[in-house]
Amino acid sequence: MELFQNVHSYLAYIVLAILIIAFVNALIGYASNKDFALEKDFRISLFALILSHIQLLLGLILYFVSTNGLKAIQELGMGGMNSAARLLALEHPVTNVLAVVFITIGWSRHKKTDNSKKKFGRIALFYGIGLVLILSRIPWAQWFN
Numbered sequence: 001m002e003l004f005q006n007v008h009s010y011l012a013y014i015v016l017a018i019l020i021i022a023f024v025n026a027l028i029g030y031a032s033n034k035d036f037a038l039e040k041d042f043r044i045s046l047f048a049l050i051l052s053h054i055q056l057l058l059g060l061i062l063y064f065v066s067t068n069g070l071k072a073i074q075e076l077g078m079g080g081m082n083s084a085a086r087l088l089a090l091e092h093p094v095t096n097v098l099a100v101v102f103i104t105i106g107w108s109r110h111k112k113t114d115n116s117k118k119k120f121g122r123i124a125l126f127y128g129i130g131l132v133l134i135l136s137r138i139p140w141a142q143w144f145n
């Protein structure tokens, strides 16, 4: 379990970094009417998609093996959890599953058009929503501990 915790904790830096890069890259591409390039834009967005999915999987495993996940809900009950426990066991998992859903929608919708501006726009919008959701429910105190 400690292994999953550590990987989820370190991968979080990489996932956040690549999501920010993919989001900013899409914004710039959109604003400057660039062509959506296979070598660069496609790869950055795909990399961000894959890493967020790996993080999702690790998070799901953690949810079931960690004492801070499902076990906390079972042991303390909804009413018995303080806000820190609720963040780890409930808000962070639910919000981040949703965030990855948005990112995945952005990825698949960008593939449905050949128009570069629309591709950038869809990635910027959906990856942006995902990023804001993730940032809104990071357990910062626990992370930097």
Ligand code: HEM
Binding pocket: 005, 008, 009, 012, 015, 016, 052, 055, 056, 057, 058, 059, 060, 062, 063, 066, 067, 068, 069, 088, 089, 092, 093, 094, 096, 097, 099, 100, 134, 138, 139, 142, 143, 144
């Ligand atoms: C997709 C983006 C995600 C990011 C960037 C992220 C990031 C983090 C970070 C930074 C921590 C604190 C780690 C530490 O204590 O050092 C954490 C903990 C945790 N995450 Fe995530 N997470 C993500 C998705 C998920 C998902 C989808 C789930 C569950 C479905 C999840 C479940 C958990 C659980 C249960 C903990 C607490 C683990 C423990 O303390 O034992 N995470 N996450």
